[in-house]
Amino acid sequence: MNTGELLERSLAYALGSVSAVPPGSLERVTPCAEWDLGELLGHLDDSLDALYEGLTGRPIGLFPKGTFPAGLFLEAASDPVCGFRRRACAVLGAWAAGHPDTVVVGDRPLDARVMTAVGAVEIAVHGWDVSQACGRARPIPSALAVELLPVARCVVADEDRGVRFAEPVAVSPSAPPRDRLLAFLGRLPEAPRFLSGPGPVCLP
Incomplete structure (x- = not known):
């Protein structure tokens, strides 16, 4: 598995x-029960920050340190969409420029390819969360989900349930990989429902 390519495809989807x-x-609700859309976008920025830290040889802390160039960090706060775009490009640039084989998360070493694959899962699934919050049916591409599902199954443990992820949702074994990926991570893989108003609004 080319984890750099996997990350690039997840970033493009998100x-x-x-x-x-x-x-x-x-302030719209999202599939992430504790976050509104603004908080979810902030979390996505934190995820990009952690990836950038690791790929540029810095230890990945438990809390983001704002390791992006100052202009990108400030832009993300004032314009979440433009900030995400430019920070995603910075992450891909760090991957392309060469990166350490091992990164440090907290005080523990981790294979950079594992970190990148896990980041790809989180970014793609939260990209789906964003589209749901905006009332848009925008499924994760099937080929991408096929590669992300085994990664998710390897890295999400029982102790993560109720902390980082909700309990898995029952879904048919014959369901498409993207539905099984979402269900495994505690999401209902269904199209959003709409309210009337200025722009699409998703019901929780």
């Missing part, structure tokens, strides 16, 4: 979701 966020929508 960028398509983030780019469709309408103005004035940051």
